Amino acid sequence: MSWIVEETGFDPGRIATNGNKYMLGNGAIGYRGTLEEFEREQLTACTLAGLYDKVGDLWREPVNAPNGLSTRYYSGDEPLGLLSSAYESHGQSLNMRNATFCRETVFASLGGSRVEVRSQRFVSMKRLDLLLMKMELRVSEDGEFTVLTGIDGEVWDINGPHLEDSETVSAGGIVAVSAVTHELRRAVVVAETVRWEKAPQSEQLERKGSSIYRRATFLGKAGETYSFTKYVSVVTGDDRQTALAQAVSRTLGAAESTYEDHLCEHEAEWENKWEESDVTIEGDEAAQFALRYSLYQLHIIAPTHSEKLSIPARGLSGQVYKGAVFWDTEMFMLPFFLYSQPDVARNLVMYRVHTLEGARRKAQEYGYRGAFYAWESQETGDDACTLFNVTDVFTNRPMRTYFRDKQIHISADAAYGIWQYYEYTGDESVLLDGGAEAILECARFFYSYSYYKKEKMRYELLDVTGPDEYHERVGNNAFTNAMAKRTIGIALATLELLEAKYPEAYRELVDKLNDIDDLAALSHMHDELYVPSPDPRTGIIEQFDGYLKLEDVDLPTLKSRVLDKNEYLGGSSGLATTTQILKQADVVLMLHLLKDDYSLEAKRANWEYYEPRTEHGSSLSSCIYALVASDIGAPDWAYRYFMKTATIDLTGESKQYVGTLYIGGTHPAANGGAWMAAVLGFAGVRLHRGALVVKPALPQGWSSISLPMRVKDQRLFVTVTPTEVIVRAAAANRSSLPIRVGEEEREAEPGSELTFRYGSSERGDGLAG
Ligand code: BGC
Numbered sequence: 073m074s075w076i077v078e079e080t081g082f083d084p085g086r087i088a089t090n091g092n093k094y095m096l097g098n099g100a101i102g103y104r105g106t107l108e109e110f111e112r113e114q115l116t117a118c119t120l121a122g123l124y125d126k127v128g129d130l131w132r133e134p135v136n137a138p139n140g141l142s143t144r145y146y147s148g149d150e151p152l153g154l155l156s157s158a159y160e161s162h163g164q165s166l167n168m169r170n171a172t173f174c175r176e177t178v179f180a181s182l183g184g185s186r187v188e189v190r191s192q193r194f195v196s197m198k199r200l201d202l203l204l205m206k207m208e209l210r211v212s213e214d215g216e217f218t219v220l221t222g223i224d225g226e227v228w229d230i231n232g233p234h235l236e237d238s239e240t241v242s243a244g245g246i247v248a249v250s251a252v253t254h255e256l257r258r259a260v261v262v263a264e265t266v267r268w269e270k271a272p273q274s275e276q277l278e279r280k281g282s283s284i285y286r287r288a289t290f291l292g293k294a295g296e297t298y299s300f301t302k303y304v305s306v307v308t309g310d311d312r313q314t315a316l317a318q319a320v321s322r323t324l325g326a327a328e329s330t331y332e333d334h335l336c337e338h339e340a341e342w343e344n345k346w347e348e349s350d351v352t353i354e355g356d357e358a359a360q361f362a363l364r365y366s367l368y369q370l371h372i373i374a375p376t377h378s379e380k381l382s383i384p385a386r387g388l389s390g391q392v393y394k395g396a397v398f399w400d401t402e403m404f405m406l407p408f409f410l411y412s413q414p415d416v417a418r419n420l421v422m423y424r425v426h427t428l429e430g431a432r433r434k435a436q437e438y439g440y441r442g443a444f445y446a447w448e449s450q451e452t453g454d455d456a457c458t459l460f461n462v463t464d465v466f467t468n469r470p471m472r473t474y475f476r477d478k479q480i481h482i483s484a485d486a487a488y489g490i491w492q493y494y495e496y497t498g499d500e501s502v503l504l505d506g507g508a509e510a511i512l513e514c515a516r517f518f519y520s521y522s523y524y525k526k527e528k529m530r531y532e533l534l535d536v537t538g539p540d541e542y543h544e545r546v547g548n549n550a551f552t553n554a555m556a557k558r559t560i561g562i563a564l565a566t567l568e569l570l571e572a573k574y575p576e577a578y579r580e581l582v583d584k585l586n587d588i589d590d591l592a593a594l595s596h597m598h599d600e601l602y603v604p605s606p607d608p609r610t611g612i613i614e615q616f617d618g619y620l621k622l623e624d625v626d627l628p629t630l631k632s633r634v635l636d637k638n639e640y641l642g643g644s645s646g647l648a649t650t651t652q653i654l655k656q657a658d659v660v661l662m663l664h665l666l667k668d669d670y671s672l673e674a675k676r677a678n679w680e681y682y683e684p685r686t687e688h689g690s691s692l693s694s695c696i697y698a699l700v701a702s703d704i705g706a707p708d709w710a711y712r713y714f715m716k717t718a719t720i721d722l723t724g725e726s727k728q729y730v731g732t733l734y735i736g737g738t739h740p741a742a743n744g745g746a747w748m749a750a751v752l753g754f755a756g757v758r759l760h761r762g763a764l765v766v767k768p769a770l771p772q773g774w775s776s777i778s779l780p781m782r783v784k785d786q787r788l789f790v791t792v793t794p795t796e797v798i799v800r801a802a803a804a805n806r807s808s809l810p811i812r813v814g815e816e817e818r819e820a821e822p823g824s825e826l827t828f829r830y831g832s833s834e835r836g837d838g839l840a841g
Pocket of ligand 1: 385393398399400539541655656689690691692741
């Protein structure tokens with residue numbers, strides 16, 4: 073039961089959110105959870121990872137391919153479809169275990185026949201360019217029915233049209249749509265073929281604009297099942313003819329095997345994924361379901377096949393946020409992959425290596441050295457973030473925002489991600505393959521950005537924007553300074569490691585980057601960079617210089633001042649900018665990431681202070697409040713925030729439109745945040761100074777949480793109950809790993825099982841907030 077997402081009935085108002093909720097994907101292609109008769113008005117999309125396009129002055133965004141699964145039905149001449157005709161019943165479901173989507177609808181035709189339509193589809197996890205769908209139709213009365221199936225070339229674009237010079241092709245049972253992208257003239261080809269179980273009475277091709285369909289008519293016998301399978305390949309490339317030839321041959325090749333054979337190999341891939349990553353919770357069905365769904369969403373967008381791809385902020389659910397990669401990946405999604413699929417984690421961090429040149433260009437553009445990563449990164453690493461990112465709802469004028477120019481913490485996040493990967497896996501190759509260079513370039517960037525205040529004898533980072541985007545261009549944002557310091561620490565550790573183990577690589581890098589002695593200055597900056605610390609009296613860490621002098625208004629009061637529900641609270645004159653209301657976790661995120669640097673009292677004081685002042689205007693916020701709540705012994709608060717983050721794409725309760733602009737889509741950072749809240753928070757698992765430390769804080773009612781994990785290439789299986797921590801180490805492990813629970817530390821030898829008893833962590837929440 074906890075593997076199936078389902079609903080019955082049809083609510084046209086949920087088409088957009090269901091498109092996200094029922095999405096399929098394989099890291100190369102995202103296919104929205106729309107129905108096969110839907111068109112671009114219903115936001116159908118087959119989004120291609122890593123292929124971007126720009127039209128005129130509009131935003132550059134990912135390309136949606138023509139819809140190869142498009143299918144419509146007719147009873148006689150009457151079109152059947154949930155939007156246009158009567159139906160007796162409708163149900164749809166997503167099986168997370170094998171990533172298949174099913175629909176079952178009974179249409180009531182005007183002629184009196186009941187037409188049952190069943191379809192199942194999947195985006196192959198084995199062959200990343202292949203989509204399959206199997207359909208079954210049954211009529212209750214003898215009579216003619218028609219299936220119109222083919223490729224819908226009228227794709228949904230936000231800032232398109234991206235596909236040009238479309239051609240429809242048909243030969244040897246294949247139909248195809250081929251086109252080129254506007255900007256880079258990249259070929260996009262979709263080819264399709266159908267295997268009918270019972271041959272249709274007649275079959276004709278129909279071409280309309282950039283779409284091509286086959287119209288197949290059957291003389292339906294009451295009660296008989298008519299089924300067919302669609303095989304669809306999506307191929308991109310530099311050359312149109314080559315891409316077409318490839319798409320045709322792959323489709324024909326695929327059609328040599330049955331739907332079931334393809335499903336079998338697809339299921340095997342998913343079986344592996346779940347074996348490596350499924351987290352099981354005993355005692356809380358709702359939490360189990362939401363967490364598993366979050367992991368499902370991460371798996372369907374994970375680039376397993378390329379280190380030149382990362383994960384966009386809205387996954388592959390369409391073109392929102394320009395299909396761009398933000399810090400969301402490193403800070404919110406990477407931990408899940410690190411623990412479960414380090415190969416994917418490696419791809420994600422290598423993406424920053426491949427986009428280093430773009431980051432260097434950006435640093436230079438602003439007059440800095442080193443690497444200033446793109447706030448919104450696409451395939452080259454150049455920044456896709458525009459200077460005027462928000463429209464003022466009152467004047468309808470573009471509003472200057474400083475996400476691109478001032479959110480310098482992005483370079484710290486990128487470096488931190490690479491180092492996290494190295495620390496967790498022990499894989500030094502990532503450093504030698506460009507990771508070390510990227511880290512050093514980030515550190516150089518911070519050095520060149522900083523000011524050394526002689527009178528205070530310290531470095532400062534001025535004119536920055538922290539994670540809380542409502543307060544732009546501030547001085548000494550605690551999070552930014554702390555993470556910059558961490559980056560420089562990482563850079564120093566990188567240099568030390570290279571010098572000791574890879575002297576040649578060390579020399580080469582130093583010669584290449586040390587043109588004006590930046591590297592020599594790093595250690596001084598590391599020691600003397602100012603990081604706001606807890607006030608000795610209150611324990612509060614000021615989010616940035618002067619934050620505490622801003623108006624201390626509560627959230628309901630601030631909200632009561634809102635005149636338009638879509639007005640932006642930040643920017644030049646947003647309501648939050650003169651107040652202490654923050655958009656998302658900022659200081660509290662720092663307390664999570666650098667948890668060993670702060671006392672329990674400081675964490676508690678700051679959680680309590682900032683929680684009621686946080687608007688959670690970003691889906692990145694809740695999980696962090698959950699994590700720190702676990703850390704300070706407030707599991708009830710942690711649970712509340714955990715459920716909020718874990719259900720975001722199930723309930724669809726997030727903003728879908730701002731004005732006419734669609735901003736919906738999936739929320740992979742929140743999905744990754746759900747995993748973090750459960751595993752790093754409730755189970756309390758983490759690697760610390762070479763040992764696996766477990767500090768549980770289970771929510772009320774949970775009898776256990778269990779997960780497989782990989783640390784430094786060792787496979788472990790960890791179970792946490794309210795009284796015990798059980799660690800099983802795989803027999804094939806090549807060495808042992810120290811495990812620490814409370815004060816007790818023991819080695820998990822290969823094949824061993826260790827049980828630790830621990831005092832149940834502090835329950836309840838004595839917190840204000
Ligand atoms: C958040 C950013 C985030 C971006 C993409 C914004 O609303 O403030 O922190 O990176 O969305 O998810």
